Each structure stands twice: as structure tokens, then as C-alpha cells.
Amino acid sequence: MSTSHTNPQTKVVVITGASSGIGETAALALAQAGHIVVLGARRQERLAALADKIRAAGGTAAYLETDVTSKAQVDALVGLAREQFGRVDVIVNNAGVMPLSAMQELKLDEWERMVDVNIKGVLYGIAAGLPIMKAQGSGHFINVSSIGGHAVYPTAAVYCATKYAVRAISEGLRQEQLDGDIRVTIISPGVVESELAESISDPAARAAMREFRQIALKPDAIARALVYAIEQPADVDVSEIIIRPTQSPY
Template identity: 50%
Template sequence: MRTNIENKVVLITGASSGIGAVTARYLAARGARVAVAARRTDLLQRVVADILTSGGAARSYALDVTDKANMEAVVAATVGDFGRIDVIVNNAGLMPIRPMIEVNTDEWDAMIDVNIKGTLYGIAAVLPRFTAQGSGHVINISSVAGIKVFAPGGTVYSGTKFAVRAISEGLRQEVGAAIRVTSIEPGAVESELKHSTSGTAKDTVLDFYKLAIPTESVARAIAFAIEQPDDVDINEIVLRPTRQEF
């Protein structure tokens, strides 16, 4: 049975591991043509090799989401290689947890650059193309920390994920009926994100993530949003472990 995923061209940022890599494999297995992008190109090549071995279609691209020109070039290359782009999953993210009193402004800058500006650069690169072709789907990875502030320690991270959620909703209102927008808001999910924390809160974060659910949980949520009929827009999906209180 044909689904609304089959033959769609999906670009996934931060796809070298974790949610991005698992989602790429999951969508490719369901017929999507997948473009995977990240800084660690060696890991991207493994993802592509797995997909090709399984009979899917995939290409990899070196990408630093904080570089606006690089993002535009990757989107242009995706269109050049696959003929179009139907979905972007703005997945790249950082989560260094640290009390604000420690005033690590380098971490604050990195989160703003990757989590917020990286998402905006992805949107900027695809939006004119989606508008011109009269269709498209922007999927942004926010967090339950974008619904409720995760403090102490996650205040700035929450700020960036609140921003992603707000940008998603504003974009939905602006783009009209032809373009779909989805914000995915996971709780503790098994991925490398927890290793973004290297400071005083590291042990607390790693202990918290002991209840994490499998990465494929998010891949299924993303697939659910994509596979809906074109006139159905899944705007927001919140998922977390049943044992997670926050």
C-alpha cells in the first residue's frame, strides 16, 4: 500500500547519529529518498551505506547548521541530486545543562547558534522552494523543555526550545495551506544529546536519562506527521517516557 512518505525527498540535519540517523533509516525503509547532513561525514556515510544496502535511496552532505551559506548549498545540492525537496527535519541540536550562575556564555552562544539559528537557516533555505512548488513540510525538533522550563540547569536550553516551538507556530500561521509545519517535542530519548553536558550537571543528566525511551519513538512520530494526507497538518507532537514526570 502506497503511503504519503513514499518517494518524498527528506533532508535531515544532525543526521550522523541519534534521532537524525534513526529517522533517516526509518523513513528510507518506508520509501522516502533521504538526504542526510551533519558535520561528521564518516558517520553519515555509514547511514547512507545502511540505507543503500537495504535497497533505499540516500545521499550525504557535510553541513554545519550555523553556516547559512552551507545550509543553502546543502539544500541546493539535495534538489540537484534528487530533483526536489519535500520535507526538512531541522534536528541538529545541543543541550549543555549548567546552572546560569556559572555564566558559561560560550555554551549559551552555541545553543543559540545551533538550536535557534540553525533551525531558522534550514527554514530560510527551503521556504522559497516550498512556496514555488506549492508544497512542502517543515519539521522542527523542539523538546518538552520547550513547553516547561527545565530549571535549574536547563534555563537557556529551554529558552532555545521555546523559540523553536514559537517559530514553528508562527511559520504555520504565515505559510498558508500549501506548506505543513510540525514541532516535535520529545522528553528523554536515547541519543547523544545527553552527552552535550560536560560540566557540573553531567552526572545528574546521565542519571535522568536512565529512563529514556528508544530513539525510534521520535522517528515514528516524524513518520506519522509526514504520512498524513496533504490536507492534514500535524502541528505538534509531545512524547516522553511514561515514567518521566517533567
């Protein structure tokens, strides 16, 4: 693979949670738009298949098995992007889990998992990318929050708390970078077709989510927003995008 890219319009984009859902669809859309994608997720066989699909269509992709709860693994993923392509232009902190349940169920393991993936995973992505971006004089973080980062719903208290945290972290980072060329975008999807609901162990919450998902957006609706934010001129920061189904009450 090449050690750098010569087209200034081509971005090297790292994506976590890239093995399915929004991450997978975003990788395909970005590669089709001519960007280089570096894919991270826990399911390596899915990453390999996705990279093969992108390459078969003429795109450029690399991948590394990555659990975002491990700072070392996130560092390795971002390091792979810089090592193979010479730059890290965009980091999409997309990995997330959503095991909804009522607070009284006291599912502490699931609460801790959401904090580890949804909050600490984003922080690890920022920590891995920020020094590189500062050194190269440009960069872009895209952090995936949720409509659950704008309002709180029953069974979703802890999940919503993690997504509020993503927004707070992102906005703080944006304000700290006003003297540089690092952009920060928050993407807040409404209900989207994905495997997130399968992580819900509580039967009542899982049934309610399946009902809610009847109006779910396709992941490509979010992927188009990612491409839009990335391809704006360097002096334009698309700070936040909320995308929900037209029929969604939330």
C-alpha cells in the first residue's frame, strides 16, 4: 500500500465499530467517495470481508481487530493508519453498545460496559488521534452520539447518560481547538437499523425497542451525513447533525 496520499481531497479515515451498521455503511460510502478507510472492530472476519469488498470496488482499506475498551488497541488502530498512509485525517468514534434496562434491574455489568465502550472508547480515540492531528496541523473527530444524547427515556437512563457525555466531551474538545485546524462533529442518529438492539438482555426493553425500530432509518442515512461533514472546506466545522426518521416522535 502507498505510504501517503497525493490527492488533497482524499482523507485517511479511521472508523471504530466498523464491522456492521453505521460503521460498515460509512466505510463503504467513504471508500466510494475516494477516501482511504482504516477499519476497527472486534469481529476480525467481518472486517476482512469488508476490506475485501472495498478493494474489489477499487477502494483502499486496512483493518485491525480493535476493542475500544482497550487504549492499547485503539492506539494500534490509529497507529496503523499513520504507518500505512502517512496521515490520520479523520477519526470516527462510532463503536457503541445499548443494553437497555430499567434502573431497578441493577444490571451493573451492562452499565459499566456502556461507560467503557460509549464514553471511554471515544476518549481513547481522541487520545490516540489528537497528538497526531496537532503535529500535522489538521484533523477531524466525528463522534457518534444519539437522540439519546438530547433527551432521556425510560430504560435508557445510563445509555442516554453516556451519549450526553459524548456531546459534552466533543463540545469541550471543539472549544479547545479554536486556535488550530482540528474540527469536531457530533452525529446524533435517531433510530437506525443495526445490531444494537440485540445487546438488550431485558425482555421488556428488547420488545419495546423492536416495536420502535419499525420506522428505523437505513444506516446509509447516517453515512451520507458523515461524508458531508468530512468533505466541507477546512474552515467549515459541521458541529452537530441530528438525523431521525420523519415519523419519529423522539
